Structures are given as structure tokens and as C-alpha cells.
Amino acid sequence: MDAELPALRLKLYIESLQVLMPERQFKLLMDLLRGYAELGGGRIEVKLDAEERELFTPAVQRELLVLLGLLGALVPGHEDRADGVVADLGDGERAKGVMSLVPPEVASDPARLRDMRDRLDAAEGRRASDRATVEGIAEVSGMAGTEEN
Structure with missing residues (x-):
């Protein structure tokens, strides 16, 4: 069982x-x-x-x-x-309204939640930069697609 x-x-x-x-x-x-x-x-x-x-x-x-x-x-x-407990991590510079499922002991620790938000925000910044780079390369090479693609 x-x-x-x-x-x-x-x-x-x-x-x-x-x-x-x-x-x-x-x-x-x-x-x-x-x-x-x-x-x-x-x-x-x-x-x-x-x-x-x-x-x-x-x-x-x-x-x-x-x-x-x-x-x-x-x-x-x-x-x-x-x-797990759903924790509101708040807004970072790039990531807004961030939530995460965390162990109960993490949910009650504001410093750990801030650290998680900051790491997620930094990762979102890297993803946005990577997306912009790839889109720029695609545009310059004539491979830029439409939103539907």
C-alpha cells in the first residue's frame, strides 16, 4: 500500500x-x-x-x-x-511574480527564498540574453522566422 x-x-x-x-x-x-x-x-x-x-x-x-x-x-x-509548499518569491529585476515549490523548511526562511529568487532572476537574464543572441544571428543570416514558427 x-x-x-x-x-x-x-x-x-x-x-x-x-x-x-x-x-x-x-x-x-x-x-x-x-x-x-x-x-x-x-x-x-x-x-x-x-x-x-x-x-x-x-x-x-x-x-x-x-x-x-x-x-x-x-x-x-x-x-x-x-x-512541498508553494512559496511566493516575489519580483526580481527580470522575473516577476516568481513562485516555486519548496520544502517546508525553505518556505519559512526568507533569506533562502531571496537567494532562490535571485538565482532564478539571474537565470532569466541569461536566457533573455541567449534568446536575443540567437534571434540576432537568425536575422543576420536570413533565417529569422515568424512567431508562428
């Missing part, structure tokens, strides 16, 4: 969200969770259309983080991920 507990916990949480959330938000949340799982996890970047951006409220983002923790808890040896 202990091995089944993480899967049961995820299933029950999803069922409760289905009852509590507006249908369109729940569908978006499940689409994002499925996409994450199909890609094998890790860092992903998702493009949302205008309607999806409106549906992807901070509350939905929090639920996605909780679900990712519950999903991570399915991996043997990582069951503690189900106990």
Missing part, C-alpha cells in the same frame, strides 16, 4: 481540483500537466494564447506547482516532494 500512496494522493488531488475549479481552467491545468509529463519533466517553456493567459491565474499556477510536486513524488526516493 505504501508504494501506491503517492499515486493515490495525486489522483485524489486531481479529482478534488476537477470539482472545485472552473472547467476551462481545469482543462488548461491538465493539458499543461500532461505536456510536462510527456516531455519527461524538467524546465519547459509554454506559449499560451490570450484566452489561456487569462485562465492561467496565480491560483492555477500554484495548483500546477502542487501537482508537479505530487507527480515528482511518484519517483521512488522522492516521495517528500509531495510535502
